[in-house]
Amino acid sequence: MSSPGLWADVRLRAAWARQDWAAILREYRRAAGLSQRGLEPLVGMPQPHISAIESGRRQVTSAEVMARITEGLRVPPELTMVARRPDLDDWAPPVELRERIAHGHAIGRTDLRTANWIGEVLAQHRRAQDEIGGQDLWPVVRSQLDAVTLLIPGSTGPAADRLMLLAAEHAHWLSWVTAKQGRTGAAIAWIDVAHGWAVDGGHTDMASWVHRIRSNYSLKYGDPVRALRTAETARLVIGLSPATASVAAHQAAIAAAAVSERDRARRLATEALELALQVPEEEDRPGWLYWLSPARAMLQAADAVYACRDWQTAADGIRTALPNLDGYPRDHAYYQARMEDAMRRAS
Template sequence: MSGRELWADGRLRAAWASRDWPTLIRRYRALAGISQQRFGELVGMDQGYVSRLERGRARVTSEDVVARFVKGLQMPAELGGVQNNSSVVWDPPAELRERVAHAHAVGRMDLRTADWISRVLAEHRRAEDEVGGRSLWPVVRSQLDAVTQLIPSSSGESADRLMLLAAEHAHWLSWVSWQEQRRGPALAWIDLAHGWAVDGGHADMASWAQRVRAHYSLQQGDPVRALRTAEAARYVGARPLSPAAEAVAVHQAAMAAAALAERDRARRLADEARALALRAPEAEDRPGWLYWLDPLRVQLQAADTAYACRAWAEAASGFKSALPRLEGYARDHAYYRARLEDAERRA
């Protein structure tokens, strides 16, 4: 595996973003299967200094040393603009809109860069549960810069493809902002995601962005708005949605209906969502950002709707049978464990 390929790893990228040199060295060496001696050869340092860095007994204070890491470890170009994440700027900058406004110009672009960034974003989605979104924030922002810088020199299908990739990044940034209690930036990022998806003709992503907005509204205690937005997410353009994209919109509508005590309606929507989701049981049948919607998650969503409808015994049964298969997802496991315990207490 080449040095560049190693940089698809989310934890390695998070260590770079935070300038956590001990973690970066350990993670790189583990992924590459190399010794401290070999690592030192790659970056032009002796083994003793590498050892002190890895144990936290030495610090990197020279930009020359940083440059050696960049060159010797074959760091991807989009990481060059990553700054230390101690001061996160949450709001989307104006220049992103300017770059996207110039799409469909005549020109050429490097699709290999877009392919690479798309792959890495998929890795970040999976890594976020382990390392946290805040740690990966500077990396994803730098990637979004790389994507939007390609758009002015793109045209036709290439520009549309980049619009989708930009929208996926904006959605991720919105989600992390929301988790960090940054409500305003979260809404700004999801609006960008929706607009870019519509501009690029990507119905599934446009629907997903509206579904996320509905989720935000429900979390903020506004089920009327959440239901309206979730229902609108099913009808975003002339093209039909994929089964998985429609399934998550319908499930969100079911949750909002349950919050409004419209339980029969919620049940009907939940059954519809389940049937739609089970039409796309394999990851390749779903949009990339819905990689998680496998049959296990479909079961958990059904249990979640039962919980929202106060069908405590049914909810508890669904959570209980699914939890053993969630061991590798610490955050989700804790969430559904708490729901299970509450449902059992109420049953």
């Protein structure tokens, strides 16, 4: 019997978001460890038909076949709405989300099992983004956000606050992916929504983190003065965990270097590294900072030195830490290029 837990698999969810039925069957079998014959009783089709769909010789166009696959593979509710909702293709946050949250904290009961499930899935999306990108997963995460916000009006107290954090995490993810698509206005709108929800829910780490993201956007689009001001705001949030304080200090270091305040940038970079090394274990950091390992913290410190134009020190720092960065091919390529450029400039 199929397990809904299989649907935490990011490649499977991305195939569903594309409504690529051949990929859905292949990725489900991969996640479940099933052969085509093992899939037969789940989808009610013989192996030759499954093979024809997976190879592209047969297209799935029948609503009846789609329904059979959807029911047989036990597609979670937050995914079944994806195929029916063209509005999920709109990059900007809709007004209805804000209206829904405005009615939160009512007296009632909510299904935290659903929230826990969606939180686990979002964590999987974060980790997979470096390898497969976020565009395919966009409608899935938007649909997940709807599922979360629909729970909030029926919740109260700590449960409501917890859901607000989960909603803010989704909005932050959507902002980041939107920015990667070059849709700056929509990206800022999502990050503003995330900040409001983080503040409403009393989540200081997330409130600081989204300021850090806004600073990153300002720096990317050529406004280092605003980037530094926003990064300093991220640092001033009271009650931050060491990991969140670290990334805020690192962002401020990069922005300070961009406005030629290099001594300030070096001090902030040292502070960021010291804070990160206080929490070397992933479980001691907020979920969205799963990547802030000691190796990554050292690479960020070297990146700040690079921004200060201390080429040899930057190259040496990256060379020392880069071999310990595992599982992040895009980031590995970024730091490799940084190191090679620093070496050229130092020679």
